[in-house]
Amino acid sequence: MSTQKQLQVSAIENGTVIDHIPAGSLFAVISILGLDKIPNQITFGANLESGKLGKKAIIKVADKFFENDEINKISLVAPHAKLNIIRNYEVAEKKDVEVPDEIIGIVKCFNPKCITNNETVVTRFRVEDKKNIALKCRYCEKITTRQEILMING
Amino acid sequence: MKNRSLVSINDYSKEEILRLLDVAAEFEENTVQPVLTDKVIASLFFEPSTRTRLSFETAINRLGARVIGFSDSSSSSTTKGETLKDTVIMVSNYADLIVMRHPLEGSARYASEQSSVPIVNAGDGANQHPTQTLLDLYSIKKTQGTLENLNIFMVGDLKYGRTVHSLLMAMTHFNPTFYFIAPDELRMPKEYRQLLEKMNIPYYEKTEMDNLNEADILYMTRVQKERFSDLMEYERVKNAYILQNSMLNNTRNNLRILHPLPRVNEIHTDVDANPKAYYFTQAENGVYVRMAIIAMILGIK
Numbered sequence A: 001m002s003t004q005k006q007l008q009v010s011a012i013e014n015g016t017v018i019d020h021i022p023a024g025s026l027f028a029v030i031s032i033l034g035l036d037k038i039p040n041q042i043t044f045g046a047n048l049e050s051g052k053l054g055k056k057a058i059i060k061v062a063d064k065f066f067e068n069d070e071i072n073k074i075s076l077v078a079p080h081a082k083l084n085i086i087r088n089y090e091v092a093e094k095k096d097v098e099v100p101d102e103i104i105g106i107v108k109c110f111n112p113k114c115i116t117n118n119e120t121v122v123t124r125f126r127v128e129d130k131k132n133i134a135l136k137c138r139y140c141e142k143i144t145t146r147q148e149i150l151m152i153n154g
Numbered sequence B: 001m002k003n004r005s006l007v008s009i010n011d012y013s014k015e016e017i018l019r020l021l022d023v024a025a026e027f028e029e030n031t032v033q034p035v036l037t038d039k040v041i042a043s044l045f046f047e048p049s050t051r052t053r054l055s056f057e058t059a060i061n062r063l064g065a066r067v068i069g070f071s072d073s074s075s076s077s078t079t080k081g082e083t084l085k086d087t088v089i090m091v092s093n094y095a096d097l098i099v100m101r102h103p104l105e106g107s108a109r110y111a112s113e114q115s116s117v118p119i120v121n122a123g124d125g126a127n128q129h130p131t132q133t134l135l136d137l138y139s140i141k142k143t144q145g146t147l148e149n150l151n152i153f154m155v156g157d158l159k160y161g162r163t164v165h166s167l168l169m170a171m172t173h174f175n176p177t178f179y180f181i182a183p184d185e186l187r188m189p190k191e192y193r194q195l196l197e198k199m200n201i202p203y204y205e206k207t208e209m210d211n212l213n214e215a216d217i218l219y220m221t222r223v224q225k226e227r228f229s230d231l232m233e234y235e236r237v238k239n240a241y242i243l244q245n246s247m248l249n250n251t252r253n254n255l256r257i258l259h260p261l262p263r264v265n266e267i268h269t270d271v272d273a274n275p276k277a278y279y280f281t282q283a284e285n286g287v288y289v290r291m292a293i294i295a296m297i298l299g300i301k
């Protein structure tokens, strides 16, 4: 019974495993991907030991396969995340996340005087620096850096 | 340019800038050209700016168009809580073009996405003020005969001054050499210096306004006390960026002094009578440039 239960938590038959999420970004990733709003079975582990990240988090989503556009949104908070696409309990494909050219929604502009922080406007940023993350606001034209990133509804 | 909003100076190519300056020169030569008598232009000033508003409304009147609008938001529906989006959609149903000034940064770009008619940005907070930049370019071209290969001296607050940043961006089309004269706390931001380096445009930085004899254009701005984190530093430097007539003795004959106005004390009044002082004519040029912008967007020129 207990081995059976263990299996249910740790393995999925079909779906996606998102690994190497920085521990502090777990809930941001859940929010960005809208995992709190879907009916799929989801398991996650937080504060797991990881050589590379110190503490990492992992999310497993049953019966869900993300489009690249969708999954790349998490690159802002989990740039080194690794995806394992699981089919029939086997890893069918591995993927890295990539920083997209444009970020729509998700992120707040850091500039309090920006129109997007004062009226209901969908934020849009062009990614000027993918490595260090520099997001140029389409509206106020100011740069939001990685340290200044705040998630909408995050 | 026809039917396109003007939000940022970067919305116009080099060729478009030059064509616009030619049309502005035509309007200066013949200011009576009522080519827009069938047009209604909205002038929406969500924050007061008498100088800019009068310049635009003079331009609109000289073109023969009618103006509707408001001169500050206390007399507009925004005080009743209407969103910018709703105001812009409503007004774009009445007018053929909207001139807009707003205290929030990015408001003009956002308005241009909501409006069914072109928007001309008359200043969106500390962000962009492209018609000021175009009148600066017009003034430079008119006084120097060209925009190419000039020595542009920029003095004062180079950190926060949006007019110097926009002018710098626009001048990069024309192979300039820049001289930045500013206190350390207000030096030209790194992003602009890096951009010039990437484009192989030479620039020199100084903290002293001593040797002006290489200058073709001297662009003055105000050093404001509230920009300093260290007030001792402000007291130490505040007089170093005030232009006196005696400092112009050995300067080039073609030198012209520009300032976006209003000035406080950064240009001594003894400079005003010097033929190299150009700031009042510069402001007047704004009317011709704004006539050209409006006429071209509405497809007349």
Ligand SMILES: [Zn+2]
Residues within 6 Å of the ligand: A109, A110, A111, A114, A115, A116, A137, A138, A139, A140, A141, A142, B106
């Ligand atoms: Zn912004």
